[in-house]
Amino acid sequence: MEPKKELVVYVLEFSEREPDGPACAENLKSSLVIDKENQARLQHRIGQELLRQALFREYGIEISGNLEQRIEKRINGKPVLKGLPIHFNVSHCRGLVACALAPCPVGVDVEGPRRVSVALIRRVCSLEEQAYIARGDTVSGAGENFVRGQR
Secondary structure (H helix, E strand, O other), rough: OOOOOOOEEEEOOOOOOOOOHHHHHHHHHHHOOOOOOHHHHHHHHHHHHHHHHHHHHHHHHOOOOHHHEEEOOOOOOOEEEOOOOOOOEEEEEEEEEEEEOOOOOOOOOOOOOOOOOOHHHOOOOOOHHHHHOOOOOOHHHHHHHOOOOOO
């Protein structure tokens, strides 16, 4: 199988408090009581399901059973699927999960909404990105549409 030549990112926003969450979390509701102890486990399982769906949608690969058994970590800590030339990464935080697939090593990171200082924006953003953020009504308002990618 030849991997695709582009980066693909799936992002899923969900509520850990709503009983009627997203379809991929439907099967998880009955097996987990959603409290502080189980939030990270729920996020991890939703991340696995998002990875399954992304692999199926992008490559037609259907992985059933224990996904953890199909994943190994390279020396640098990056996860890979055994026997497949597809690189991936999954990140999660409260209420948000992202999964990236690519033909080369890839990383994705999600964090919940929070206030960002101007000093941080100046330190990590290019001038073009700073101008984009400045065009918003507020830093947090512009931040909803702001994603910083790195190659």
